[in-house]
Amino acid sequence: MKSLNLQSMAKCATARVVRLWILGLAVAGALTTLPAATPAAAHGERSQQAFLRMRTLNWYDVKWSKTELNVNDEMELTGKVHVFSGWPQAVARPGESFLNVGEPGPVLIRKSAFVGEVPVPRTFSMDVGEDYEYKIVLKARRQGRYHVHVQINVKDGGPIVGPGQWITIKGDMKDFTNPVTLLEGSTIDLETYGITWTYIYHFFWMAAATAWILYWFMTKGIIVRYWQVKAGKGRELIGQDEKRIGAITLAAVLLAVLVFYAAANREFPRTLPMQAGLLTGISPINEPRSTVAVQFKGGSYTVPGRELRIRAKVTNNGKEPVRLGEFTAAGLRFLNPEVFTTRPDFPDYLLADRGLSVSDSNPIAPGETRDLEVIIQDARFDIERLSDLAYDTDSQFGGLLFFFTPSGERQRAEIGGPVIPKFQAGATL
Amino acid sequence: MSASTETGSPAGKTWKSKEEFLGCVILTDWILLVILFAVLLGSFHIHYMLLAGDWDFWIDFKDRRMWPTVTPIVAMCFAAAAQSFFWTRFRLPIGATTVVLALLIGEWINRYDNFWGWTFFPINLVFPSALVPMGFWLDIVLMISGSWLVTALLGGLGWGLLFYPINWPVLAQYHQATEIDGVLLTLADLIGFNYVRTGTPEYIRMVERGTLRTFGKDVVPVAAFFSGFISMLVYFLWWNMGKWFSTTKYIEIEEV
Ligand SMILES: [Cu+2]
Numbered sequence: 001m002k003s004l005n006l007q008s009m010a011k012c013a014t015a016r017v018v019r020l021w022i023l024g025l026a027v028a029g030a031l032t033t034l035p036a037a038t039p040a041a042a043h044g045e046r047s048q049q050a051f052l053r054m055r056t057l058n059w060y061d062v063k064w065s066k067t068e069l070n071v072n073d074e075m076e077l078t079g080k081v082h083v084f085s086g087w088p089q090a091v092a093r094p095g096e097s098f099l100n101v102g103e104p105g106p107v108l109i110r111k112s113a114f115v116g117e118v119p120v121p122r123t124f125s126m127d128v129g130e131d132y133e134y135k136i137v138l139k140a141r142r143q144g145r146y147h148v149h150v151q152i153n154v155k156d157g158g159p160i161v162g163p164g165q166w167i168t169i170k171g172d173m174k175d176f177t178n179p180v181t182l183l184e185g186s187t188i189d190l191e192t193y194g195i196t197w198t199y200i201y202h203f204f205w206m207a208a209a210t211a212w213i214l215y216w217f218m219t220k221g222i223i224v225r226y227w228q229v230k231a232g233k234g235r236e237l238i239g240q241d242e243k244r245i246g247a248i249t250l251a252a253v254l255l256a257v258l259v260f261y262a263a264a265n266r267e268f269p270r271t272l273p274m275q276a277g278l279l280t281g282i283s284p285i286n287e288p289r290s291t292v293a294v295q296f297k298g299g300s301y302t303v304p305g306r307e308l309r310i311r312a313k314v315t316n317n318g319k320e321p322v323r324l325g326e327f328t329a330a331g332l333r334f335l336n337p338e339v340f341t342t343r344p345d346f347p348d349y350l351l352a353d354r355g356l357s358v359s360d361s362n363p364i365a366p367g368e369t370r371d372l373e374v375i376i377q378d379a380r381f382d383i384e385r386l387s388d389l390a391y392d393t394d395s396q397f398g399g400l401l402f403f404f405t406p407s408g409e410r411q412r413a414e415i416g417g418p419v420i421p422k423f424q425a426g427a428t429l
Numbered sequence: 430m431s432a433s434t435e436t437g438s439p440a441g442k443t444w445k446s447k448e449e450f451l452g453c454v455i456l457t458d459w460i461l462l463v464i465l466f467a468v469l470l471g472s473f474h475i476h477y478m479l480l481a482g483d484w485d486f487w488i489d490f491k492d493r494r495m496w497p498t499v500t501p502i503v504a505m506c507f508a509a510a511a512q513s514f515f516w517t518r519f520r521l522p523i524g525a526t527t528v529v530l531a532l533l534i535g536e537w538i539n540r541y542d543n544f545w546g547w548t549f550f551p552i553n554l555v556f557p558s559a560l561v562p563m564g565f566w567l568d569i570v571l572m573i574s575g576s577w578l579v580t581a582l583l584g585g586l587g588w589g590l591l592f593y594p595i596n597w598p599v600l601a602q603y604h605q606a607t608e609i610d611g612v613l614l615t616l617a618d619l620i621g622f623n624y625v626r627t628g629t630p631e632y633i634r635m636v637e638r639g640t641l642r643t644f645g646k647d648v649v650p651v652a653a654f655f656s657g658f659i660s661m662l663v664y665f666l667w668w669n670m671g672k673w674f675s676t677t678k679y680i681e682i683e684e685v
Contacts, residue, residue: 024463027471098630105548106624112610113622119610121622123632142549153630173549178623180616183606190620194602195552201599202533205561209530212565213523221458225519237520243573246522250569253562257591260598271604272615273648274492276634 048161050389053330055398055416056091057152058082059162060328062346064148069140071171074111077101077136077150079162080285084398085129086416092156094126096278099134102149102161107169108138109178118282122275123155130284140169141176163331165347184270201260212249291318292403294413297371299397302422306387308376308397312415314364320405321363327356327376327415329399332384334376339404352378363406374401395419470531473507474539477532481558483629485536486544488554488603489621490634491596493648498656500558501592504529505585505663508567510671512580518675522572529564533557553603554620562595563588581664589657593649 062079069075087093099113099120113120114135126132136150149164178191220228220237228237297311316322325339333346334355343353355378364370381387389395398416405411444450477485480503484496512524536557544555570584571577603617614622621631 020459020463024467027467096632098632100627100630101625102627103625106550106626108625109623110625111623114610119612121609121612121614121618121631123630151627153632155630155632159627159630180607180619182616183608188616190553190616190623191551193553193616194599197602198553198556198599202537202556202559205559205595206530206533209526209533209561209564212526212568213530216521216523217458217462221455222461222519222521223454223458225521229518229520234520238522238572238575242522246569246572250565250573253565257562257595261594264598264601268601268605270606271601272606272613273604274489274615274634275613275618276631278632 046385048158049392050330050386051392051394051396051398052088052091053160054386054389055084055086055088055396056154056157057094057160057162058084058328058398058400058414059150059331060400060402060412062150062163062331064165064167066167067165068168068170071140071143071169071173071176074137074139075108075167077138077148078134079150080131080133081152081162082131082400082412082414083126083128084416085414086396086398087128088394088396090394091158092154093128094152094154094157096123096155097126098123098153098155099136100151100153100159101136101138102151102159102164103146105142107140107142107144107146108148108167109141111137111139113137115282116284118279120279120282122277122279124279124282126282127284131287132282133285139178140167140171142173143169143171145169161331163347163350208253290411290413292316292322292401292411292413294401294415296415296417299417299419300422301387301389301397301419303387304423306377306379306381308381308419310374310376310415310419312372312374312401313369314372314403314413315369316364316366316403318405318411319366320407320409321365322403322405322411323361323363324356324358324372324374324401325404325410326402327374327399328402329397330384330386332380332386334378349380350384352380354378355380364403389419389421395421466527466531469507469511469528470535473528473532474535476507477503477536483633485558486555487621487626487629488556488617491558491600491617492634493593494652496558497589497593497649497652498659501563501589501656502659502663504532504560504563505588505660506667506670507532508564508588509581509664509667510674512567512571513577513668513671514675516571516577517672522568524571525567526561526564529560533560550624550626551620554624556599558592559596559599560592563591566591577668581661581668585661585664586654586657589655589660590653592656593653 058081060080060082063077065076065078066073083094099115101108101110115124115132118124120134134150138148145166145168147164148167150162151159152162153159176191177189179187180190180193181187225237228234293315295313295315297313299308299310301308314324323336323339325336327334332350332352333344334352335344336356336358337354338361340353344351355376357375357377359373359375360370386397389397396416396418398414401413401415403411403413444453481500484490484499490496507528508525511528515521515524515527540552540555540557544550545552566587567580567584570587571580574580574583600617603620604615607614607616607619609619609622621629621634
């Protein structure tokens with residue numbers, strides 16, 4: 001067997017080889033980057049069908065405790081949600097739900113989350129027709145301006161996105177820390193915990209694999225081996241010497257696995273399996289029953305005019321007169337300017353502060369039943385694509401009406417039902 | 430690098446010298462290696478993302494049951510196919526190690542670029558599963574036994590059994606206990622809770638539900654054995670898949 005030292009020839013090949021590898025890695029980068037993990041789409045809420053958004057979860061009293069904060073500052077995202085009684089049959093019921101945040105990546109981290117009094121790092125169950133109060137504590141992580149939504153994911157249903165607010169974060173993510181105290185007492189920074197070791201461990205094995213591959217490649221390469229196998233001399237390629245190298249390598253690999261494994265068990269003698277499970281029996285908001293009863297009597301939707309007209313029979317069973325002040329659906333708020341004399345603090349894109357009017361603005365007296373026509377009209381109806389109602393497979397709307405007494409008490413009533421689209425401007429009921 | 434001319438290949442008149450001929454062989458070898466590596470990286474990465482997906486992406490999906498079952502089975506496909514190609518054509522005992530390394534390089538680029546670089550998920554949430562020692566195992570079993578049947582049976586079983594122990598050295602630290610608002614969690618659960626994923630709600634994690642629980646707390650060995658058995662079957666299937674992919678077909682001149 002005549003072997004040649006090929007240093008001189010390898011020299012001319014080296015430059016080309018380096019370029020090839022750079023090209024190869026660039027291709028690898030492109031291939032792995034294309035099916036990228038898509039960050040949270042900031043406004044995906046509009047892409048969902050209108051009837052699904054209006055008739056699943058009705059968000060109200062949503063508050064962001066701060067809209068400007070520094071890295072490491074905390075804020076609270078609080079509010080209430082009504083689970084619509086006429087939950088559409090097209091969506092799975094919220095028997096398994098998860099309280100989430102709609103944001104472009106973990107720019108704020110979720111430090112804790114509650115529904116009612118119950119902490120919900122886990123999945124929980126909601127009942128149709130009930131109202132729940134939630135609180136999410138968020139800690140600013142990355143500088144920038146982000147749209148932050150409350151969101152509830154419903155199993156087999158998908159994400160249902162609530163109202164969003166622009167949050168400005170100042171500072172630098174480099175300063176962010178996430179201290180966590182372990183049960184055994186010590187405190188760690190979860191933001192960076194274990195990362196260095198993870199790199200070392202992974203790159204140790206990847207280096208070993210590289211060495212193994214290059215060893216076999218450098219001895220006889222690919223083409224020469226191919227010729228040899230073709231010539232029926234395949235057996236000579238893997239002889240006793242090669243097998244011995246293999247056996248030694250395998251023994252070393254298995255020994256390393258054993259040593260790493262034992263070291264991990266020695267360093268972390270007490271570990272738990274991951275925890276999961278459904279939280280049931282979370283109590284809804286405990287409030288006296290609404291004293292205003294509303295019966296839907298039909299409605300229409302004028303497509304060019306962006307106008308929803310609802311006929312309703314309203315009965316006031318309370319002790320004070322009431323006036324209709326607000327209609328809310330899919331996170332949008334349509335206010336009656338006669339009741340809301342000052343503009344509440346709420347994201348502008350969802351707040352139609354003059355979007356609601358009633359046929360008869362006199363207060364409904366205690367004990368009185370009145371047929372009302374409610375007119376909801378605003379461009380936001382169109383912008384937020386609720387006007388697509390007319391093209392949905394189930395053209396039923398839904399939402400909450402809020403009535404107010406002179407003493408400032410609020411009564412809410414659910415309303416919803418089929419509406420007839422009118423495609424001509426100026427059409428009436 | 431050394432090469433030999435013992436195969437008696439036609440180093441004939443086309444080349445000015447033997448040196449030039451061998452230089453060509455070496456350059457072609459490198460080109461082949463780069464292309465093979467890139468192709469395996471790209472195709473295995475897509476295959477693995479589609480089939481192992483969330484179980485490989487997130488620390489809080491790396492459980493004791495689904496993860497050690499799904500991941501080795503899915504990874505076995507390309508390992509078997511690559512062995513079939515590298516072993517039968519070249520007697521190179523590097524098939525499984527090569528695909529596993531290619532996959533991990535692809536995954537690390539993806540996790541570092543996309544998950545961390547673009548979306549700011551910390552690496553301790555998104556690092557991939559370690560697979561390299563399994564590649565060594567499979568390649569060396571094939572090399573020493575020289576038999577794909579033995580490799581399928583012995584190699585396949587070991588492939589499934591090795592998976593959890595080789596990942597545990599990194600995983601153990603994240604299975605320490607902590608508590609948040611009175612709820613017991615592992616650090617892995619907590620990372621998943623802290624770092625918000627809009628499209629990955631808690632309920633899609635299948636953390637040990639179902640009948641394997643009847644084996645008490647020894648969930649991992651049961652899952653690993655099961656995974657090993659399925660890996661054997663996958664090995665048979667994908668060895669032949671690899672064989673089929675590495676054939677060269679010529680069109681006879683008369684047929685054109
Ligand atoms: Cu948004």
